[in-house]
Amino acid sequence: xxxxxxxxxxxxxxxxxxxxxxxxxxxxxxxxxxxxxxxxxxxxxxxxxxxxxxxxxxxxxxxxxxxxxxxxxxxxxxxxxxxxxxxxxxxxxxxxxxxxxxxxxxxxxxxxxxxxxxxxxxxxxxxxxxxxxxxxxxxxxxxxxxxxxxxxxxxxxxxxxxxxxxxxxxxxxxxxxxxxxxxxxxxxxxxxxxxxxxxxxxxxxxxxxxxxxxxxxxxxxxxxxxxxxxxxxxxxxxxxxxxxxxxxxxxxxxxxxxxxxxxxxxxxxxxxxxxxxxxxxxxxxxxxxxxxxxxxxxxxxxxxxxxxxxxxxxxxxxxxxxxxxxxxxxxxxxxxxxxxxxxxxxxxxxxxxxxxxxxxxxxxxxxxxxxxxxxxxxxxxxxxxxxxxxxxxxxxxxxxxxxxxxxxxxxxxxxxxxx
Numbered sequence: 001x002x003x004x005x006x007x008x009x010x011x012x013x014x015x016x017x018x019x020x021x022x023x024x025x026x027x028x029x030x031x032x033x034x035x036x037x038x039x040x041x042x043x044x045x046x047x048x049x050x051x052x053x054x055x056x057x058x059x060x061x062x063x064x065x066x067x068x069x070x071x072x073x074x075x076x077x078x079x080x081x082x083x084x085x086x087x088x089x090x091x092x093x094x095x096x097x098x099x100x101x102x103x104x105x106x107x108x109x110x111x112x113x114x115x116x117x118x119x120x121x122x123x124x125x126x127x128x129x130x131x132x133x134x135x136x137x138x139x140x141x142x143x144x145x146x147x148x149x150x151x152x153x154x155x156x157x158x159x160x161x162x163x164x165x166x167x168x169x170x171x172x173x174x175x176x177x178x179x180x181x182x183x184x185x186x187x188x189x190x191x192x193x194x195x196x197x198x199x200x201x202x203x204x205x206x207x208x209x210x211x212x213x214x215x216x217x218x219x220x221x222x223x224x225x226x227x228x229x230x231x232x233x234x235x236x237x238x239x240x241x242x243x244x245x246x247x248x249x250x251x252x253x254x255x256x257x258x259x260x261x262x263x264x265x266x267x268x269x270x271x272x273x274x275x276x277x278x279x280x281x282x283x284x285x286x287x288x289x290x291x292x293x294x295x296x297x298x299x300x301x302x303x304x305x306x307x308x309x310x311x312x313x314x315x316x317x318x319x320x321x322x323x324x325x326x327x328x329x330x331x332x333x334x335x336x337x338x339x340x341x342x343x344x345x346x347x348x349x350x351x352x353x354x355x356x357x358x359x360x361x362x363x364x365x366x367x368x369x370x371x372x373x374x375x376x377x378x379x380x381x382x383x384x385x386x387x388x389x390x391x392x393x394x395x396x397x398x399x400x401x402x403x404x405x406x407x408x409x410x411x412x413x414x415x416x417x418x419x
Contacts, residue, residue, distance in 0.1 A: 034070055052124075085122055294320055315333050360386050
């Protein structure tokens with residue numbers, strides 16, 4: 001190889017190291033909620049992201065329970081607003097393909113901030129197809145429940161009331177039959193239960209315990225969770241359930257957890273990944289990508305399943321994204337500190353391998369049939385020499401499987417690490 005190509009190969013190695021965890025901020029846009037408030041609840045359904053409820057102070061001692069819902073539609077790029085039947089906080093949220101559910105919560109006494117808060121059994125249900133709302137009622141008023149859906153059933157589990165009572169109650173809604181019924185969690189109770197669903201099963205996790213409900217049989221399984229933690233964020237991807245962050249029990253130190261405990265449903269094996277810092281996190285999933293953010297920081301941990309790689313980025317305007325929601329291929333980040341919303345367009349990763357030697361800009365060089373771009377994980381296969389001409393090219397990741405990348409000119413540039 002000529003000395004110039006050796007030099008550019010060295011530049012490529014440096015670029016790989018420097019850019020591997022730097023997502024592209026050209027994918028960001030911004031929005032705004034109708035008003036700033038605390039304790040926002042977020043949900044996703046269809047192409048829409050919803051930010052609901054919360055409260056704000058009218059005076060230092062008087063609270064307004066906010067009933068507004070800010071709705072962003074990725075299909076149109078427009079914001080609209082709606083209203084819950086009750087302004088409140090600490091709701092449990094889940095969704096089916098067409099319905100978003102906002103269940104339970106706490107309502108402050110508007111005459112004095114700390115006096116006489118009450119709990120509610122109200123469930124507000126939004127239909128994304130008809131743009132209509134309706135209501136239902138839980139079997140008992142409570143807050144801080146865990147909610148999830150699978151197999152056409154919606155579950156609201158556990159929770160507490162303002163007096164500190166802990167509940168094992170599970171309210172179950174059969175969407176097709178339009179019927180509600182109740183059961184109990186086998187062991188878990190109260191607040192801080194993390195939940196996610198994989199296939200027909202819903203996984204409730206807290207304090208070394210895992211209660212699993214199979215929606216196809218309406219039966220429970222009792223399993224073990226790896227850590228004495230609560231308030232984790234549960235998400236799923238393929239055949240894996242992810243439980244991120246949270247806080248250890250007081251007897252275990254009471255510190256925030258930086259672990260992401262991952263259950264492979266097929267093998268029943270647990271593995272562990274790490275957040276960039278121990279904290280409480282919110283989260284969202286888009287295609288084959290998971291995002292965890294919040295916990296007093298603008299730092300977001302991102303997992304790309306295709307790359308099997310973790311990386312981080314910071315939200316540009318939202319300092320602490322306590323509420324995250326997906327809308328189409330976008331993730332929206334909102335906080336308790338302002339009405340600003342950061343909107344990230346996420347491009348799912350595709351794999352693009354070389355099929356022969358040739359020019360980078362020639363689609364016949366690549367087995368994927370197109371010239372690699374920002375969404376591609378590029379693999380240079382054995383014996384293939386690919387030349388990159390002048391200008392800048394961007395990809396998510398590049399790996400050398402025995403091939404060779406040649407920078408044809410001094411102006412050739414390759415940027416790696418785009419989301």
